[in-house]
Amino acid sequence: MMTRIGNSFHRAALFLLMFSSTAFSSFDASVDRSHIALHETLELTLRADTDSDASPDLSILEKSFDILGTRRSQQIRIINGRSESWKDWVVTLSPKKTGTLTIPPIPFGSEHSKPITISVQKNSTQAGDITDISPVFMKAQLSHETVYTQQELILTLRIFHSVSLYDDSRLSSLDINDAIVNQLGDTQRFETTIDGKRYGVFEVKYAIYPQKAGTLTIPSLSFTGTMADPRDPFQGVFSMGGQPVRARSAEIPVKVLSPPASYQGHDWLPSRGLTLNETWSQPPDSIKVGDAVTRTITIEAKGLTAAQLPPLNIPSPTGVNTYSDQSSTSDTPTNTGIIGKRVSAVAMVPTKEGVITLPAISITWFDTNNHQSRTATIPEKSIEVLPGNISSPVRPSPAPTASPLPEKPDNLPAPAATKQQLSLWQWVALGFSGLWLITICALFWLWRRSKRSSSTLVQSSEAHSVRPQSASEQGAFRAFQAACLEGQKPQLILETMKKWCRLFVNDHSLKTAQQCADRLDSEQLRTLCAELDAAIYAGENNSITGQEILSVCSVLRKNVKVSEKEDNLSDIYPA
Template sequence: MVRKTFIPSLLSVLMAALLMLLATPALAAFTASVDRTVITQNETLDLTLRVDSQSFRSQPDTTPLKKDFDILGNRRSSQFQMINGKTESWTDWIITLAPKRAGATTIPALSYNGETSEPIHIDVRHGNTAAGSANSVSPVFMQTSLSRQELYIQQQTVLTLKIYYNTQLVGDSSLTPLEVNGAIVQQLGEVKKYEELVNGRRHGVFEVQYAINPQESGTLTIPSLSFTSSIAAGSDPYNNFFSMQRARPVRAQSADIKLDVKPVPNDYPANAPWLPASNLRLTQKWSSNPDDLKAGDSVTRTLTIEAEGLTAAQLPPVTLPTIAGLKTYPDQAQNEDLSGPEGITGKRTEAIALVPTHAGTMTLSAVQYTWFNTTTGNVEQATLPATTITVAPGNTLATHTQPAPAATTNALPDSVSTQTNAPLDLGAPITKRCSSLPWMIATAVFALLWLVTLGLYIRSRKVLRNDVVDSSPSPKTSESLSEKATFQQLQQACQKNDLLQIKQQFIVWAGCFNNLDNLYSLSAAANSFGHQELKDLLNSLEQSLYSGKSENAFDSARLQAIVSDLRKTHVRKKSDPKDTIISPINP
């Protein structure tokens, strides 16, 4: 009898509890709380939203938080307990927030299932990015420094960013990419990882450097960067594996930096390309001694320009005058950017084959490269002195007929004598005599090889002639150079109406814009767009360059307008850059 009474009673209790759980959401209270109300701009806080019921599918709308905060993390936990026959259940959403700005901020009221939470006032104070922040409660902070605060347009400055942390980072870490309006930005090398003592306390450090070249004068703003990661929320008494699941997001943010960018000095030559560098070297080397040249021989002259603080794309080609009696065959210029702690050093290498057509004395004019020394503030000239070479007469051949020996079945081949200094007599026939079949076969083989060599020589001369027509072919588009940078270089060439620079920069920009690495001619670059007006305009550019017409005959402003329209309407053939420049980094 007791057993029969107990079973229905237990079922009644369970049914009542189930009905209470199902009915509770309609009456459940919804509240909001934070772990602290005073933080710095570089710190985060945890907002806990609680509803007094079990919620498995729906969740509160957190969109209003995005006005003043970045949402770094969102996790949910559900609890159920019974004490002295009284049951309680609730669901928590723990949201990690990072303030977007300093000052008084309010977490707005949020709604869930008809219930509304109370707003919460937060005091966000300015964070300190200096090394003294080691005394702050923040486990992660950032420090920035510039190699120079005041600089000229296109002059390079190096931004060094250090991320300090004094606790274990778990999971992946990321840094927002640096993008500066009106400047070319390049990262220098990989992210460095080391340790540093700050105020007697050991910190792990991530260091990354950027080379920044402003393209506009005036005030330039380097925006703040954000570093996000996760730290262990507390010790776990069971296993380190579970600590990964108890991680708490953390973020550090750098401050904005203002730069004063000065224009080109008034005393800089107007007809010279603007080259602001801390140092520039112009060197040359020869493949052999030019004083040993003979008419018809060739020698290669290699010119190298190295500029500290400039990219290779900013270095213009060397201008060499035409010399009577000396043919020149320039090779494709080689560009290279060398990264170091002091920034980028651009290196341009030009190789020119020289072939004298006759004997005599020839003078190679001095080579001058105008640049601006950013250390001294002076206009300087990198110069190679004039070189005088004496070309000796080339080797010529003449043959004469030898007396015929007696005819015998075992006679040796005729001997042929050469006279090196006598001119070749094209009117006198050259007689040869073979007295054996092997010699005749050998002669035929040598004649065939001579014809093949002659054909290859004629073909190579045609290629060299084509190279002479375009004496300064544009290099391949560098993957490290952005389309924005090449477009700005093209705009500057158009503004100066420098036809040779316009041609070279258009080829470079077209290859970068269309993701083509095999553009070496202006016609190929124009055909890559399929724009008839652009083709006609570039044809007139070629005519102005090589027909001796005035530069005023070419409409560079129209080219600039067409290219600007193409950037807006033409679809680029490249993928979007990734937002994260730091791979997953673990200390």
Template sequence: MNTYKKIIILLVLAIALLLQATHAISATITTKASRNPVTIDETFELIFQATGSPDGDPDFRPLEKNFEILGNSRSESIQMINGDYSRTTSWTISVMAKTTGNLTIPAIAFGSDRSQAATIQVQKTAETTPGSADQDIFLEITVEPQTAYVQQQLVYHVRIYRAVNISDASLTAPHFNDPDVIVEQLGEEQSFETQRNGKRYLVSQIDYAVFPQTSGTLTLDPVIFQARTSQHSRNQRQFGFGSSPFSMTGPMRRYRSEAINVEVKPMPESGGTPWLPTTNLQLSAVWPKSQPEFRVGEPVTRTLMVFADGLTSAQLPEINAKIPAGFKQYPDQPAMEDRNTSSGITGIRQEKVAIVPTKAGSHTLPPIEITWWDIKTNRKQTARIPETQIQVLPAEGAAAEPVITAPITIANPAKTVKEQAVPDENEAPAYIQQEHSMYRWLSLFLSLGWLSTAIAWWWLRKRYNTQPEIIETEPSHTLKSRQQCLADLKHACQTNHPQAARTAILDWGATQWVNSPPQGLTDIASRLDGQAAQQIQLLEQTLYAKDSSTWEGGDLWKTIQNLTIQPITDKDSDEALVRLYP
């Protein structure tokens, strides 16, 4: 029994020793660099080679402390010599150093196994003057102006000069120490050729508009460009700017620009609100015609526009256009646009406003002003649209206002004749007596006419007040009949034609209120109640909207069709009130 126990113990020990030996063989992981030393702006490879099978997959995250990982690959190989075989697994990591000096390549964990640590020397890139003959690729960064106000536009130019073929190129976006800075690219990348120190370069230029939001020193961090370069110079290629089929791709290289500082000044106390720092701001108003006709109840669209160089449309304020009494205005949604060029942004804001006169006569539209800050002269400026004098005509088909004529009083006809017509010295006195008699008969005739008019008015008013029901006044020969107006309205509503519906409603109103025809849709709506007024107001809003094609007239026709005449309850009322019965 003891013999069996000894055998079992020996077998366990043998297996443990065998596993330990196998583990010792699989844990051999070496580390090496593709070259040493290297420069900070060049890529190189770190190679981790394991003999046997590692305990687990590698974790390369510790490399990110000193290196930027650009890519990795894995390969395996098996060798057999004199019946014995060995397996080798390699991991190749493409990296670029983040700083200069003697950097440590840390030990990498492969499960429970670990690689060997190593060191590598990273050197600075050789100092060269941009554009010198020994440079095939370099960056050039400019910004203008060097001093600016808060929210003023800075134009940031990035130019990449190259005299060789490149591939896998990339450029970092601009980065600043102000987290709230606004950056917009100006158009697409531009390409052109130039010469520096007798060497020909292909230049790629990207422009940015930068708007700092905080005063102080704005730091523009270095821009980084990286690409793989060809071994042949650009002047030796046979196929223009494309890659030659005989060129060979080189290592990945990185190129850095210098950091740039810009001094940002705060907004001056007299800068005004809103704050608009620019070199040029213009304000304009455009009418549909050079001399538009204004008529009560009919809309006229005024287009207001503000342009500003170096400002985005989002920075431009709302145009505060006030109107006097006797007008209504219906603004449309503003149109915003940013026009980009290599020299910067021009912001445009356009507002269209439908102006509807509600009262005839002479009116004055007040001026419109926007204050802005001239960054060239460092002074406040004002863009201004002057006041506009307009004459508003009565609504079409409206009855003319009665002309009140003062009664003719001739207290002393003879004196009046002398004042108005000086007789000739040789004229006979009988002529004067004849004139005196003519004016006396004229005065008597006018007095009798006024008296007969008063009697007729009294008789008609008495007869009108004694009528038990309202008698609809027949329209004059210049107006359409009520039935024709309703037929026109029905057709306009059934065809969903808002302009025709407006005309039919106004004609119907003229037949309904003969003594005081409505001056527009708003006037008609004020004389109605409930659903009728709401439908007419909806029609008016549709006419002033940008798109009136969606209007449906079924509800309007149903409402007008159901209108009935309400009996007059006020004896002093001169017109019937139209009511809508549910």
């Protein structure tokens, strides 16, 4: 009897113990760091010793933090025959603001975690200092603290990482109001050592051209990625693990000045160096009357794009007929900035011999290194035009006077040799006439055959070369058409034109309007795009209307034939 009572007591005690462990399960919260900078992240670990399939409600965190990712794990531990199990939720958080932030009590069933206080400070280090101890951090550096409007400003952005990162890293785009931004080349990767610790570095450079005086703010950029788990021997090849990481750069203010009042140039050209050069298709001292000679003038400027360089007005000297020749523009990105180039060519045909004078050509620009105006000049040039190669007419020699021959008697018979000579020449003439007729017939037959072949070839070529206009191309052209007809800003007109052109020629590597014009091989479109680019940089209303560029592109859309790329190749660049 006592044994049965004892067994019942033990079973009851065991039941109460199991009930109490279930009913009074704990739910705790902890963080890996409580003092962080604004651009850093922290890990919040939530632990529950329950077998429930429920998950904690994390939406309450979104008021003060960005939730970058959540990892879940379950562990079981057995010691001396006694088992314990718990679940962990590891949440990666990025603060949204500075100050004292509170991770509020997080509900989990009937339980709540305890609140946790986090101190968030603004990154106060200078742009070039390396004092961050985070596994991933960013530094931004500017080439100048003060610039003039339209002067090139170089932003160097570096992302440092002391841990391995997966290939899903992303960097936010750099968008600045009242400024034009161009990325300088591709992202560079290298390694460096800081305080004895090795870091991998991503480096991106931007050329920024402020368009308005005042204070320009370089916004904070964010970098997101996934840090490889050091315990994973395969570094994520066979698993989807990893810890999300985020880094932010600091905002940087820049003072933008108006052009100095002392500047007297016709066009505002702030540059680190500008040169003006000329070349000739043949030596100027060997030019003769009637020769067609090409004179090429090249403007090259460091820190300016080709769209900022003004078209040259090359004067026509007296005694020379001039014709506009091929001109071009190009931008070359370098580590120190963009080098813009504008090439203007003119064909010259002297009409008389003697000395002709070519007036000087000058461009005034502003030296941003020394803060003073300078002038690039091609000096006045005098050229001696030589007489042309005109040969004097050849006068025919007078026919010799024949002395009178004695009159032949009527009854004198013709020599036999003469009769044979006349007969031979008659046969030769007849033979040549026959060969001539045969040649004409053969040429006519070949001409008819080649005409039929070329007609068939043209039809076949047209059937294969004219690419049907896709729905996306038609939609892009309608957007371009609307921008032109509604009188939108030149920048929007060029952007919609470039998007349509990329789809029309099926070439997404086209980045600039000049590249599109070159691809369509239209000199008229090149000129219109160059003038629109100049209007964008000058901030002025341009005389070119949207109808002009729309008219040119409509004609090109009907007449230009483009070869379609292979359908099985995916687009490398988005449209």
